[in-house]
Structure formats: structure tokens, C-alpha cells
Amino acid sequence: MADKCCSSNSHNDNDKQIEESCCESNQNVNDEQIDKSCCESNQNVNDEQIGKSCCSSTSSTTSTLKTTNNSNNSSCSEESRQTSISLEDISANHSNSNQIELVHCQMSYRIFGMDCAACAKTIEKGLVTLPDIRTVQVNFSTAKMQVRADNSEALLPIERTVKKLGFKAEPILQNNHLKTYDVGGMDCSSCAKSIEKHLMSIPTVSNVNVNFSTGKMKVEHDGTSDEIISEVSKIGFKATLVENKSSNTKQKQSKTENNVIIFSGVLIVLGFIGSYTALPEWLINLFYGIALIISGYKPVRSAFYAVKSRALDMNVLMSGAAIGAMVIGEWLEGATVVWLFAIGTYLQTKSIERTRDSISNLMDLAPPKAWVKVGTAIEKKPVEEIILGQIIVIKPGEKIPLDGEILMGESSINQAPITGESIPVDKQIGDIVYAGTINEHGTLEVKVTKLVADTTIAKIIHLVEEAQEKKAPTEAFVDKFASIYTPIVFISALALIIIPPILGFGTAGEWFYKGLELLVVACPCALVISTPVAIVSAIGNAAKNGVLIKGGTFLEIAGKIDAVAFDKTGTLTEGKPTVSDVQVEEIAEVEFLSLALTLEEYSTHPIAKAITNYVVDHNIEKKIGTDFKNIVGKGVQAKIGDTIYYAGNVKLFEELGVSLNKLIQRIHEMQDHGKTVVIIGTEKEILGLVSVSDMIRSSTVSTLNLVMQQGVNQTVMLTGDNDGAAKMIAAEANVGRYFANLLPEDKVNAIQRLQNEGYTVAMVGDGINDAPALATAHLGIAMGGAGTDTAMETADIVLMADNLDKLPHTIKLSKKALMIIKQNIIFSIIIKVIALMLIFPGWLTLWLAVLSDTGAALIVILNSLRLLKTK
Incomplete structure (x- = not known):
């Protein structure tokens, strides 16, 4: 590195010259070199210069970072071991030199400009050498960076240094003024x-x-x-x-509501019985009046503030009806209206809470505390206090508190809370485990790789809550309809009270009563509630079964799809090549496989790995090889004994001049069956062939059959394989159509072709390589979301497990949700129409109008709750 540095005469201390590189642009630097400055040892550089790491080992750096004396900086106080700091905490108040000792500050940044995982490593290496920076973790998939420092001053050069490295960093600040309430x-x-x-x-x-x-x-x-x-x-x-x-507060509130409803009901019953006995009328009306006040206090108070805020909700409508009933002396009607309304509201609230519990139950999956290894001892800590890299201990039968990598131990992990898979997955050293999953047996030591807010289960909860907040097209339409319907009916009720008596049609009292009935019927509660409860129930059910549906819009689309396109590799197939055939020519098979192992052992190509695994599984030892060489795009070579051996494709041996005449037909047959052929031989002869293929998943055929049973008319496979291989795999997977020889952009064209044929198309892939096709399809479905943040961020629906087993359930659930939404809407409208028709003949009573409204809403909710039970 030293020979690439500039002489001392070429360096000055100004920023402009420091920005210029004094090394070759492609030169890499290690951690030690980053600590060096681009100048000779007799020169100093300021904090702008830190991060320029292309200079000789003889140079040194003096950091002139100034300190702050901001007394209001409470984010990084000594009392707080791990906090987030805001821009105010690191504002440019550097006039005083008094050093404030601050401990373990943490800041999150959004990183722009990264195009591969190597960029993340570059940023980490460039920042970790800055003074007082403890740890830097850059996640390429989420484009987020976590920096932990000894004090807030250490964070000052972060953005500048990242900029010098060719990227942009923006602090992710928490809005202290934004709060969330239940x-x-x-x-x-x-x-x-x-x-x-x-x-x-x-x-x-x-x-x-x-x-x-x-x-x-x-x-x-x-x-x-x-x-x-x-x-x-x-x-x-x-x-x-x-x-x-x-x-406890929730239970107390629920008990109070129960008591109010029961007491009001008793008073109404006493009044009703009293009307058939000798009780005076004033006492009977007193019973009704007290019931009115007790049950009606809450809706009347809500109505007052709603009117004050210029809102027209059901509290206004019900309160108007109840007060109107008292005005015309219908005390029993008024009391019954508010009592039935209170019962209906209570039952609706309880039922809706059941749908919300489907998400709140997810939040309880991960334990709040974890056993942390401290030296040779372990101590229990809240998960919020655990930092990246710490070792946590999970005992048999315990839930895993944070995502991490197993350092010691083996176990079977029940991943059902994340992936929906009921069969435990065997895990060993080096494997990743997820928060919220259950350690079936065996003690594990796990290195924490994600903080509590970034775990897979936390992301699932966040995405599901976001999904529930997004309105589906049907829901948006119903809300718009209700916003028009309610004012129209409300105005119509007022007109019904005023106009007919003026024109001499009937008595004022008669039309006043009809107007009150219309006022109650104006409440579109059942209609408005018909869609969101069904959507929340379906999304909650899906999340519990390892499927993330990103919103009601995608739930509705999933219920309408009639064509599904599948990426082949890793979706319909295992995505892990395995040896399928070995053909030996004039040599013992054990000798042949030993040569194959020797040649392929040093290659990282998936096909080479498949061959080496196959040979190792057959307990065959390798030979001693030297002069290993990778021949790009063709194969590998190595010297074994006095002979140079080769392993590669047809092109390699054609260039070597080795005759393939007697094997060429066999090679073509293997390739037509979707297999990749590796030829092994010398410059003079072919010793044998090894064919490697990607196996169809064991569940693919049964899953596709179930998908077809859910009303999907067209299943399609997209692959880059040649036509013969694609035809063979499509037949084996029982796929209706296939498109072969596709580049990534060709997959987009294939999706568009299906759409032009009139299909509503879903595309199933891995969420990364198939991103263009996933985006083009009406619905993008990614599988294996538990292992990749990108899949969870990009797709419309995510199958958390790395298989297609949950796809039929997703389609079935979506279609059932659409059916229930339609049932709810039709039922709600029919009830309203019937109620409206019964007003004018005088067959509808006020309490019956309330019962029709709250009863219809309750039936709609209970119908939607059936989605929670769909298996």
C-alpha cells in the first residue's frame, strides 16, 4: 500500500486536496490501513480527513473532533446504556472544550447508493476505525445502518465519512411527538x-x-x-x-359496561311490568328515564362532541332518536333504543377485539427477557437491553427471544409461529434461529444478529399492522358510499318530520315518529363494517399460518387470480443441484469419483458442491492434486500425479481436441432431461460423465393440484432451461404451460402475455431475482420470507416457509374472504331496504329499527369471524 501513496510535497491540509485520491481507484484497504492518514507522519488531518485510507503505514492521524457542552443532551446520559439520539443532541455547539463522558450512544441511518453486499462491508470498515465508534452494522437488504459509539461527538463525522466512501447516510430520527394509542x-x-x-x-x-x-x-x-x-x-x-x-384496566372497563347494561335492562323490565300493574305512570316513566340516562349518557356525550366537530356518526343518529322519543312521550321506546344500542355496541366491540387479538397474539410470541452469557455465568436481561453480538442461552422448551446464529449446540426448532410449518426443523452450529420460535430440546448458545425491533417476528407484526391499515378497494368504495348515504338519509328524516305535516298529510306526531325511525335506519354501521372486519380476520389468519398478506387490496386480488406463474429454480424445484447419473468409461467408478472429488473440491460452484457432496457421501477419498486452475465458463483442471485432468463442459473438451463422438448422443439426452453434464477426462481421452440436476420438490405436484382445485385455470412455469429440459420438468411437476430459454426480462414478457390473454396473474418467485416479473404480475408472491428481508419488503404476499405448501391455503382464504365480504354487503343492504320499506306502512317501531341496525352489524361481524377459523 505504501508504494501507492503520494509524497509529502503533494499533500496539503485543505479539504479540496484531501478529497482527491492518492491511490489507485481499485485499491482496497484493510482495517489497519484505514487508521492511517494520506499524509506523512509530520502532518495532521481533521475529522474530514478520517476515512481516506490510502496512505502509507508511516503516517498518522490526529483527530481534532471538538466536544459539546450541551446540557440538554439527555439522549446519551450516563444513566442510559443504549439510547437513540436526535440531531439536537449532536448539534454544532463546539465553542467549549469541556469533555462530557457519554456512554454507548446509538444512532440509526438510512443508507443510499449501495448496490451489493460488498458496499455494506466497505461502509462498515470505513466507519469502525473512527474514534470512539464501538460497532457498525450495515444491512444491505434494508439499507439501514446501526452505529454504536462511546459518546455523541463520535457520531459527528459519520455522514461526511459515508459520503467520502461514495454513499449517502441520513439519520433515522424518532418523532418524539408522534405517539400510538390503543x-x-x-x-x-x-x-x-x-x-x-x-x-x-x-x-x-x-x-x-x-x-x-x-x-x-x-x-x-x-x-x-x-x-x-x-x-x-x-x-x-x-x-x-x-x-x-x-x-386489568381493559377488564375493569368491560365489567363496568356489563353492569350498566344489566342495570338498565332491569329498570326497563320493571317499567314494562309496572305498566300492567297498579304502579303510577310517573314511577314507570322514572324507571325508563333512569335507564335512558344510564345507557344513553355515553352515546349522547359522544354525539355532542361529534356535532361540535361537524361529524355525523351513529351516536348522533341514535341520540337524536332517543331524545325525540322522550319529546313525544315514548319513554319505553327511547329507553329500549339506547339499551339495545348499548348491547349491540358492546357485542360488536367484543367481537371485533377477537379479530385484533389475532395480531396481538403474535406480539406475545417472543419472550420479553433472555438469558445472556456474561463470562462463565448467565444473567437474565430484558431483550431491549441486549446488543448485537452478545451471546444468549436458550434452554430446552424455551422460546427464542431474538434472531441469531447458533454458536454451540444442536436442537429441533418449532418454527410454526414464523413459517406456519408444524414439523420442527433441525438446527446446528451456523444455522439461523428466529425470535418467537421454540427450542424443542438441547441447550443452545446463540449470537444475536438482530435487535429486538429488527427481528423477523417484529417485521411480521409491523407488516401485518400496516396491511390492516390499508383499505381495500371494496372497503374504500363502501366508506365513500356510506359518507354520501348517511347525510342524505339524515336530511330526508328531517324533511319527513317537517314537510308532510305542513302539507296536511297526517299528524305532526305521526311523521315525527317516522322521521325518528328513518334517523335510526340512516346509520350504515353494518354496511361500513362489512369489509374491514373480514379483511382483518383473513390477514390475521394468514399471519398465524406463516403467510404475510400486505393489505386488503392484495387479499382481494388473490381471491380473483385464475393463472399462476412459477419460477422454476428454487420454487418448483429444490434449488439445490444433486448428482443424478454417473457414467464411467474404461476406469473403475471409485477411481473416477476420486478424481472428480479432487478436481471439484476447490470450486465454489453449486454443481461442483453437488459432486463433492455426492462423493463424500459414498466415503471415497480424494487424491493428491496440484496446480489447480479455474477455466472461466468451461471448467477446472488439476495435476494429479504426472497427468493433468480436466472437469468441465462440452466446449472445454472440444477446445482440447478430445473426441466426444461416442458420448455426444448420451450428453444431449441428459441435457434434454434438464440435467447439467460434467465431463471428466484428460487431453487424450474421456474418463466419464457426471450429470447434475435440480430435483422437483416433493410437495410441488400435490400443491399445484390443490391450487387448481381453488379455481386457478392456468399454471405456468418460467425457466431459463432449454425447451427439451423445460418440457420434461413441466410434465413432472404437472404444470399446464411453460416458457423456456428465458432471461429475467423475458419473464416479464411472459407475464404480460398471460395478462393480454385475459388472465389475472400471480407470479411466485424468490422475491429478488424475479423482482421485475413479480412487479409486473397482478400479484407478486415471494416464498422463503423467513430467510430474506428483501422478500418481505418487495412482494405483495410472502410465504414465510421455503416451500409452496401455504399457497393453496392463501388462495382459498382470499376467495372465502371475498365471498364473505359480498355476503356482508348484500345482507346489510337488504336489511336497510326492508327497514325503509316498513317505515311508511307504520310497521316499523323505533326499537325494531335499532335492533335491525345493531343486529345486522353483529351478524356481519360474526360472519367475518369465520375467517379466523379457516384451516
């Missing part, structure tokens, strides 16, 4: 809208998003969490900060 008591999306509108009227709140499906509320505000919780309680709902969520 909201209880919502039973349809109009409740979510009311909460949003009310909170947006508060000056300290800048943004609100309430998701009815997940029961989550994200609020960006300057005030305290207690203020937000108080405001939400005013409109009749219960908000709890996610990190402070308590099941």
Missing part, C-alpha cells in the same frame, strides 16, 4: 372519523390517524398523553398509550 369502544369506522375530527380541533394536535380495523390511533401532538386520553374519553372511547397498555 382505542377501545369503536364498533365502526364512523367512530374513528369522529375521534379524528374531535382531536384535530385541539390546538396542540397537528395530525391524527385512527384506524378502526386495528384499533390503533397515531397522534402527533405537543401536549401530554393524558390530555389526549382525556379528550378521547370525552367522546365516549377509551385510549391507552401502547407502552402503558394494561389488561
Whole structure:
């Protein structure tokens, strides 16, 4: 490296000259060299110069990083071992030289410009040598970087150094003003809208998003969490900060609601019985009045704030109906309306919580604490305090707390929580294990490779919650329809109360009562709830079974697909070549295989690995070889004894001038069967052939048959193999059509061809190599998501296991979800139409109108819950 450096005369201390490289552009540097400066030993460089690592070993670096005296920097205090710091904490306040001792600061960055895993290694090596930097981990797949340092000052040159290395780093800052809350008591999306509108009227709140499906509320505000919780309680709902969520509070609230409903019901029964006895009318009305107040307090209060926020939800409609009933003296009707409404709301809320539990149960899979190895002892620590590289110990029968690599021990791991596979997977040293999975037997020592927020199970939960927050086309349409329907019917109810009596059609009391009935019928609760509950139930079921569906849109598309295109290698086949034939010419097979092992042992090619594994499995020893040489695109050679032997393709031996006449037909036959042929021989003769093939997965045929049973009319295989080989594999896999000799861009054309034929196409691949085709298809399905972050990020649906077994279930579940959504919508509309038709003949009572609304909503929810039980 020293001979590539510049002389001392060519170096100055200014930034411009430092930016210029003093080495050859292709020169690599090791960790030791990065510590060196590009100048001779008598020169100093500032922090801008750190990271320029192309200079001689005789030079040195003096860092002139300045320190900060920011007393407000609490992110990296001595009391906190591992924290995230914000830009304010590393702001440019460098006037004082007082050193503040800060411990283990952590910062996350988004990295731009990486195009391969080697880039990640370059950044890691370039940063780890900076002063006071403890660890640097760059994840190429997610384009994220975690940096741990002794103090905040050490983080100052990070962005500059990354820029010098040819990339861009942006800090990922946590928004301390954005908080997430669980909201209880919502039973349809109009409740979510009311909460949003009310909170947006508060000056300290800048943004609100309430998701009815997940029961989550994200609020960006300057005030305290207690203020937000108080405001939400005013409109009749219960908000709890996610990190402070308590099941005891939830149970207490549920018990209170039960008592209110029971007491109100008893009062209504007493009043009803009293009307057939000698009880005075004022006492009977008192019973009804108390029941009205108890059951109606919450919806009336919610209605007040909804109207104040210019929202028109079901609380407004029900409150208007109940108050109207009291005005015209229908005390029994009014009390029954609010009581039935309270029961319906309670049952709806409980039912919807069951769908949300499908995700909250996922969150409980990974244990909150882990046994950490400290020297020769182990101690229990919260998973949040565990850092990358620490060793954790998992005992038999315990759940694995964090993703990691096995350093010691062997075991069978139940990966069902991640992949949905019921059969445990054998794991040994070097294998990856996932948080939330179960160690069946054997003690394991595991090196942590992902922090608690980055584990596979954490990503699954995040992606599923995101999916539930995305509205499907049907849901968006229904919401839009309801937003138009409700105001129209509300205005119609007011018109029905005012216009007919003015025109002399009937009495005012008669039309007032009909108007109240129409007011209740205006609530589209069952219709609005028809789609989201079904989608949440289906996505929850899929997640529990090892399938990630990224949103209602993709769930709907999956239910409509009638053609599925499969990548061949690694999807329909194992993706692991194995030896299928050995043909020996004028030499003993053991001798031939020994030569093959000797030649292929030093190659990293998958075909070479297949041959060496085959020979080793037959307990055949290798020979002593020398002068190993790789012949690019053709094969390998080595000297064994006094003879040079070759292993390679037809082209290699044709160039050597070796005759293949008697074997060429056999070679073509093997190739037509989808096999790769390796020829072994010398410059004078052929010693034999080894054919290697990628085997069809054992479950491929049965899976494709099940897919066809789910209404898929066309199954297609896409492969780069020649036509003969593709035909053979397609027949073996029972695929309807195949496209052969495809480059990656040709796969896109094949997908487009199917789409032009009128098919709704799903593409199944590995999520990386098939990315263009996955993006082109109506639905991109990646398999093996548990092993790759890219698959989870790019595909529309991810099969977490590395096989197709869950594909039929996914299609079946999606089709069933579509069917249930249609049932719900049709049922909701029919109930509304019937209720509207019964108003004018006078056959509909007020309490029956409420019962039709809340009853229909409850039936819709229960129908949707069937998706949770789909197996």
C-alpha cells in the first residue's frame, strides 16, 4: 500500500486536496490501513480527513473532533446504556472544550447508493476505525445502518465519512411527538372519523390517524398523553398509550359496561311490568328515564362532541332518536333504543377485539427477557437491553427471544409461529434461529444478529399492522358510499318530520315518529363494517399460518387470480443441484469419483458442491492434486500425479481436441432431461460423465393440484432451461404451460402475455431475482420470507416457509374472504331496504329499527369471524 501513496510535497491540509485520491481507484484497504492518514507522519488531518485510507503505514492521524457542552443532551446520559439520539443532541455547539463522558450512544441511518453486499462491508470498515465508534452494522437488504459509539461527538463525522466512501447516510430520527394509542369502544369506522375530527380541533394536535380495523390511533401532538386520553374519553372511547397498555384496566372497563347494561335492562323490565300493574305512570316513566340516562349518557356525550366537530356518526343518529322519543312521550321506546344500542355496541366491540387479538397474539410470541452469557455465568436481561453480538442461552422448551446464529449446540426448532410449518426443523452450529420460535430440546448458545425491533417476528407484526391499515378497494368504495348515504338519509328524516305535516298529510306526531325511525335506519354501521372486519380476520389468519398478506387490496386480488406463474429454480424445484447419473468409461467408478472429488473440491460452484457432496457421501477419498486452475465458463483442471485432468463442459473438451463422438448422443439426452453434464477426462481421452440436476420438490405436484382445485385455470412455469429440459420438468411437476430459454426480462414478457390473454396473474418467485416479473404480475408472491428481508419488503404476499405448501391455503382464504365480504354487503343492504320499506306502512317501531341496525352489524361481524377459523 505504501508504494501507492503520494509524497509529502503533494499533500496539503485543505479539504479540496484531501478529497482527491492518492491511490489507485481499485485499491482496497484493510482495517489497519484505514487508521492511517494520506499524509506523512509530520502532518495532521481533521475529522474530514478520517476515512481516506490510502496512505502509507508511516503516517498518522490526529483527530481534532471538538466536544459539546450541551446540557440538554439527555439522549446519551450516563444513566442510559443504549439510547437513540436526535440531531439536537449532536448539534454544532463546539465553542467549549469541556469533555462530557457519554456512554454507548446509538444512532440509526438510512443508507443510499449501495448496490451489493460488498458496499455494506466497505461502509462498515470505513466507519469502525473512527474514534470512539464501538460497532457498525450495515444491512444491505434494508439499507439501514446501526452505529454504536462511546459518546455523541463520535457520531459527528459519520455522514461526511459515508459520503467520502461514495454513499449517502441520513439519520433515522424518532418523532418524539408522534405517539400510538390503543382505542377501545369503536364498533365502526364512523367512530374513528369522529375521534379524528374531535382531536384535530385541539390546538396542540397537528395530525391524527385512527384506524378502526386495528384499533390503533397515531397522534402527533405537543401536549401530554393524558390530555389526549382525556379528550378521547370525552367522546365516549377509551385510549391507552401502547407502552402503558394494561389488561386489568381493559377488564375493569368491560365489567363496568356489563353492569350498566344489566342495570338498565332491569329498570326497563320493571317499567314494562309496572305498566300492567297498579304502579303510577310517573314511577314507570322514572324507571325508563333512569335507564335512558344510564345507557344513553355515553352515546349522547359522544354525539355532542361529534356535532361540535361537524361529524355525523351513529351516536348522533341514535341520540337524536332517543331524545325525540322522550319529546313525544315514548319513554319505553327511547329507553329500549339506547339499551339495545348499548348491547349491540358492546357485542360488536367484543367481537371485533377477537379479530385484533389475532395480531396481538403474535406480539406475545417472543419472550420479553433472555438469558445472556456474561463470562462463565448467565444473567437474565430484558431483550431491549441486549446488543448485537452478545451471546444468549436458550434452554430446552424455551422460546427464542431474538434472531441469531447458533454458536454451540444442536436442537429441533418449532418454527410454526414464523413459517406456519408444524414439523420442527433441525438446527446446528451456523444455522439461523428466529425470535418467537421454540427450542424443542438441547441447550443452545446463540449470537444475536438482530435487535429486538429488527427481528423477523417484529417485521411480521409491523407488516401485518400496516396491511390492516390499508383499505381495500371494496372497503374504500363502501366508506365513500356510506359518507354520501348517511347525510342524505339524515336530511330526508328531517324533511319527513317537517314537510308532510305542513302539507296536511297526517299528524305532526305521526311523521315525527317516522322521521325518528328513518334517523335510526340512516346509520350504515353494518354496511361500513362489512369489509374491514373480514379483511382483518383473513390477514390475521394468514399471519398465524406463516403467510404475510400486505393489505386488503392484495387479499382481494388473490381471491380473483385464475393463472399462476412459477419460477422454476428454487420454487418448483429444490434449488439445490444433486448428482443424478454417473457414467464411467474404461476406469473403475471409485477411481473416477476420486478424481472428480479432487478436481471439484476447490470450486465454489453449486454443481461442483453437488459432486463433492455426492462423493463424500459414498466415503471415497480424494487424491493428491496440484496446480489447480479455474477455466472461466468451461471448467477446472488439476495435476494429479504426472497427468493433468480436466472437469468441465462440452466446449472445454472440444477446445482440447478430445473426441466426444461416442458420448455426444448420451450428453444431449441428459441435457434434454434438464440435467447439467460434467465431463471428466484428460487431453487424450474421456474418463466419464457426471450429470447434475435440480430435483422437483416433493410437495410441488400435490400443491399445484390443490391450487387448481381453488379455481386457478392456468399454471405456468418460467425457466431459463432449454425447451427439451423445460418440457420434461413441466410434465413432472404437472404444470399446464411453460416458457423456456428465458432471461429475467423475458419473464416479464411472459407475464404480460398471460395478462393480454385475459388472465389475472400471480407470479411466485424468490422475491429478488424475479423482482421485475413479480412487479409486473397482478400479484407478486415471494416464498422463503423467513430467510430474506428483501422478500418481505418487495412482494405483495410472502410465504414465510421455503416451500409452496401455504399457497393453496392463501388462495382459498382470499376467495372465502371475498365471498364473505359480498355476503356482508348484500345482507346489510337488504336489511336497510326492508327497514325503509316498513317505515311508511307504520310497521316499523323505533326499537325494531335499532335492533335491525345493531343486529345486522353483529351478524356481519360474526360472519367475518369465520375467517379466523379457516384451516
